[in-house]
Every structure is written in C-alpha cells, then in structure tokens.
Amino acid sequence: MLLRAVLIATVLLHLCNGDCYMQNPRGSNNRLDEETADRNNAARLFDSQNNDRGGYNTGDLWSTAAEEAQQQYSMKYYGGGGDGAKSKLTVEWTNQHGCGGNGKVDCNVVIQYMCMNNGTEDDYPTSNNNQDENVYKRVFYMRDGVNKNTQNYDAPVAGETDEEYIARMEENYQTQKRGRGIHETVWWYDACRYREANGGLFTADQELAEDAIGYVTASRTRQNSDGGQSGLECPEERDYFPYWVPTLQSESWDDASQRTPWIDAAWLGNEEKCDWIKENSFNNNAKYRCVLSTSDDARKYGRSITETDCATEGGNWVKFNSFLEVLTDITSKEDCESAATSDGSSNSIVWDKLRSDDSDGSEVCIVQAPVLTCQQAPWTRVNHLGNSYNYDQSSKYPNASRFEFDLPYFPSGEAKRCALRIRYNISTTDYDGWNTYSDANNNADIIENDPEIDLFGDGSGVEIALNTAQVGRTFQDRSHIFQILPRTDEMAGKTIYNLNVRGKRGNIVQTFPATEYDFIPDKLTVTVDDLVHVQWTGSNTHTNNNEGNAGEGTDGTDRHNMVQMNELSESYPFTISEADFWDSVESLTDPSASSVDIAIGLASSGYYCASTGTDSCPADESLEGREEKMDNKMNNAPASYFGHVLKFKKSASMNYVCTRNNSFSNRSQKGSIWVTDSTMAQVRKREENKMSKA
DSSP, X not given: OOOOOOBOOOOOBTTOOOOEEEEETTBOTTOSSOSSSSOSOTTSSSOOOSOSSOOOOOEESSSSOOSSGGGEEOOEEEOOXXXXXXXXXXXXEEETEEESSOXXXXXXXXXXXXXXXXXXXXXXXXXXXXXXXXXXXXXXXXXXXXXXXXXOOOOOOTTOOHHHHHHHHHHHHHTOOTTBOBSSOHHHHXXXXXXXXXXXXXXXXXXXXXXXXXXXXXXXOSTTTTOOOOTTOOHHHHHBSSOSSOOOSSSXXXXXXXXXXXXXXXXXXOGGGHHHHHHHOTTTSOEEEEXXXXXXXXXXXXXXXXXXXXXXXXXXXXXXXXXXEEOTTOOSHHHHHXXXXXXXXXXXXXXXXXXXXXXXXXXXXXXXXXXXXXXXOOBEEESOOSOBBOTTOSSSSOBSEEEEEEXXXXXXXXXXXXXXXXXXXXXXXXXXXXXXXXXXXXXXXXXXXXXXXXXXXXXXOEEOOBOGGGTTOEEEEEBOOEEEEOOOGGGTTOOEEEEEEEOOSSOHHHHTTSOOOEEESSEEEEETTOEEEEEEOOOSOOOGGGTOOOSSSSTTOOOOOOEEESOTTOOOBOOTTTOOGGGGEEESSOTTOOHHHHHHHHHTTTSSOSSSOOSSSOGGGSTTTOSSOOOTTOTTSOSOEEEEEEEESSOEEEXXXXXXXXXSSSOOOEEEXXXXXXXXXXXXXXXXXXXXXX
C-alpha cells in the first residue's frame, strides 16, 4: 500500500547547504552558549542540515553568562484571548535557495510549535538520580539545557523480548540527563526506531539499509540514510508533511505536563494544495497508529503503518485526536459544549475520547488548535539569505521572509513553555513530487545520481551535478524555549503586538548567516486600543572565538535599550526629561510605574527598575538608590529584559534608538512606532499596501 505524503523536499544540487535560519524568535541552529562562530553539536536537538555558522545563543538573564538553567532567559509572550483577541508575533527567517513562486524552484515552508505546562522552578529537573519523580522530569520537561551533548539513547535489536524492552527503556529513561536539552521525548524516538519506514515513498536510487532490528525503520530517509540520531526527533517525520502518524510524545496523555504534539501553525507554498494540506493536518484531523495489546510496561507501539499490516501484527488500529490542551476541570459533555459556545477564539473545543480504544465514558473536553494558515510563501531569489517579497505584507518596507503568527490561546489559564520550528523544503520540478512513489525508485528515466547528458550529440557528454541523497531535502531551524503567558484581565479584548530585537554581536560578515541588531518589527503602526509588549533577550558568550565580534562594550555581549530620538537619520537620543512619548503610555505589567519609570526601565534594560523605589521596584535597584551606576556602554546591564506591556492613553508617535548599537560596525538599531486612532491606522495601512504593490 502506498501512503500518500507531501514530499516536502526533493532535488537539490551537489555540495550545497541550502540553509534556513530563523531570525525571530531567535533560532538556535542547535547553538547553546558557544563562544565560537561555529556551533558545537549539529545534532544537539534536531537535524537542521544548515551550515555550522548561524543561529543564536540562549538568552542570559543577567550581565554574566548563565551557568544554570535558572540563569537563562526565556522570552515570555502573552497569548491570544478567549474573546478572540490576538497576540501577534513576527516570525522571520531567511532561506537560501528561493521560494514563493520563484520559477527556478519548487518549495514550501512549514511552521509548527510544541508546548507543555510551564510549571514552576520546582518542575525543572534538578537531579540525575533514578527516583521516579526526577526521571519523569528529565524525560518530559522541555528545556534548552546547559550542556551541548545530545541525549543518550539505546536502540532496539532484532528479537527483543518484552522483558528486554522494559529493561532497555528503563535504562533510556534513567540516562536522560538533566543538563541536556529536550524537545521531543525518548518515547517518541523509540517508537520511530521501531516503526517501519513508509515503503511507498520515492527514494530514487538511494538504498536505505536495515536497522539492527532487522528492517528499515522511520529513522532512515533519503536525507538520513544512515539512520543518524539528532536530538530525539524522528527523521521521517521531519522530512515529510503532513505526517501520517500522530506526533504525540507519550503512550498515554499526561495530565501533569499536558505535552502537546507538534501543532501546525502555517504551511506556506502553492495555494492550490491548501485544501489537501488542511484536510491532512493533525490539528483537526485524527491520525491512526498501530497499538499492541501487551502487558502494562511492555511495548505498546507496533511497527506497522497500515491497518491491514497492524491486524497481521496482532495490534489494534487506533485513532488519536490532537490537542492543544485538555480541560480537566470540565467533566460533562454539557459543560464542554457550553465552554465551546462561550469561547471566542479560533480554537475548537470538543467532547471526545483522546484515543478510540479508551473505554466508554472516558470522554474529555479537548481543546484543538485552529486550522493552520495556508497561503503563498514569501518570494525569495536563489543563492541569497536576505530580504524577500512578502505577499501579505502590510508595509512597503522590504524585510526578510515573515509570517505574522497569532500566538495560541490556552483556555486553562496555564502558562506554557514552547518551542517553534520552521522547515524549508526545496525542490526542482524534474518529476512530480506530489505523485511519484516507490514504484519509480531506481528508474534513471525519472532521476539518477550525477547523470551524463549527450549535450553535443557526439557522445562526449556533460555531467549534471545531481545528488539523489538530497532528493527529499529539508532544512530546519528551531527557537529556544519560550513561554506563553495567560493574559491579565486588563488585556481583555486587545490586540498585543510583540516588539522584540533580532540579531547578535558582530558586523555583517561576522554575524552571517545570522543578522546584525535591529528591532522587529522596526516600523509598527497600532491604534490606541492596541497593546505593545516591548521585550528582548541577548547572550554574554558569543565572542566568535575572539576572531571578530565588532561592536560596543564588552566582547561577546548583547545589550539593548530603547530611547526616544528625533529623526531616524540622527544619532543623538532625547534625554529622559526631554522624551515626551512616554506621557502617552502606561504599563499593564507594572501598574505602579510612572511614565518616567517606564522610560528609565527601557533605557537601562531594567538595570534601573524605576526612578525611585515603588511597590514593584526595590529602592536599591532604582535610579536614585542604586549605588553602582549603569556603565555608559551598558556592560553591567542585563542582557535580557521582560520590559513592559504598553497601553496607550492617546495618539502619539516615536522614533527610537538603541544607544549602544549605533556604530559603523553594527549601526542604526532604530525603529518607529505610530499610535493612531482606529480610522487613521486603517488609512495608513491602506496607503502602505498601495505603495508596496506599486
């Protein structure tokens, strides 16, 4: 049986790292806290297929490098609202080989996220001992880690008995290290290493070798023919979308963690495919998996990927629902339907079983994510990591590829910790990637490795640099862990725009293929009814191995602030007493802060929390009371700052600058914000749209 799947990457040229780098939120490219320009471990959390350069270090909470997870900084965004209000995060990336209707390539971009309950500091794994509680935390808790090594894993072998499986998996669970990062779980990866590969897929002339278990598993693809481990991701799931197996991260739903599968945010490609993509997204369409009837601790996941083979294996073909979360405080169908009726978000709330083999009466109130966004990918040219044409852009200004992501709404009110991933899938059209299957394998008439073409008709020939090992090429980047917070009552009904900073220390050559510093979005039009959350993060360790990290202040450190200025073409900012924009704002996250306090906090990256002591600012951390003053290049200021959620009292506008990052090495970290009434904002955006299409 041929299982149809979107071939999300096909032919790519020889010796070419196509590369996809997430610029906002900061994509890791598997970096952690490296001092070098190159990452240390390309397989730390996932397989990016990118060059070793690129990516951003994890954020540091203070002015010194983090040594423990509690000293790292995770970006904190407020989510959407149950009243339908949006929280908008600009996802920005660069991809090397073109996309979005560029006639030289065929490509698409997939954006997904995975979340779990954030919990408290007590939920972070603190020990490598084998007490059940500590093992559970190490296995399930999503984290960046403080160690650059890949998590341990021991694979199954042929003829493994139930007893051997139980012993091996117990060892796998116990050897998960607290200091190493985790996105997917070891349970998910083991199921991948046991599940047979989809034999209906086109692999050209690539031969996928059997695993030690005695057959080809989902750990081997054209792109990963040796079955190498990268974090705990499943290579087959990485390379194909929509995937035919539910991406749940444990055998049974776990109330404590509420660990989601991968949630589909967007598919950006050929819009003619959108109906099929939406019908096969796991968000709102159940997926099936072969479940074995075994003892409690024995393996429950079968190797089969079709219902017929599952029956032959002695398993049950079980339907699984995706979920954003489960509302455990709702215990009846009537109350669940009432919650669905009153919910104004784009989520779906249904009363159903999480899996079809659950007993009758085990229905729960399931929150499912919105239907994924499906639209044309931004247009980019080949051999270029730079600006693109964003078809849906609301601004005339050129930017790298962007997608405006509406952060999810979690009705439980729980804070979540999440990771965002982007996959860039690049192909030529030498064959129909949507309708070519395994019956075309080893057919040189379709495609072959390094074919010779009798170009001149005299038999001399030319060779085409084509590598079938890269037929099915998928590039990927992922964010560091970030948090999604529940809204406060004061945020109800309001759109939140997240205003952040992208880039890292160095000049354009030293940072490439990352970027230099800039605010994102650096030009923002909002209404007086909207909110803006200003926030940033940075690292203290990226010195490029002292081979070049141009910029101001201490080598290897990121620092940011936001200070009002007159014209963007100028260099001098206003002093705090001269800045008048702040008279038009108040802070929803620190109601005790005056307009001057807000200006001081943003100008010092939180080194001073206010002008004088307040209910939320200790006197000895205020401008008036702090004994050690902020260094004039902000060296002793925090690298990261939660900032403020700004509410506007009236129409206003501001140009602003980061005072540190404005030298000729990395200059003009500046931006503008316009706060208008609703009518004026609509007029401005219409005019910008007209200019962008002109």
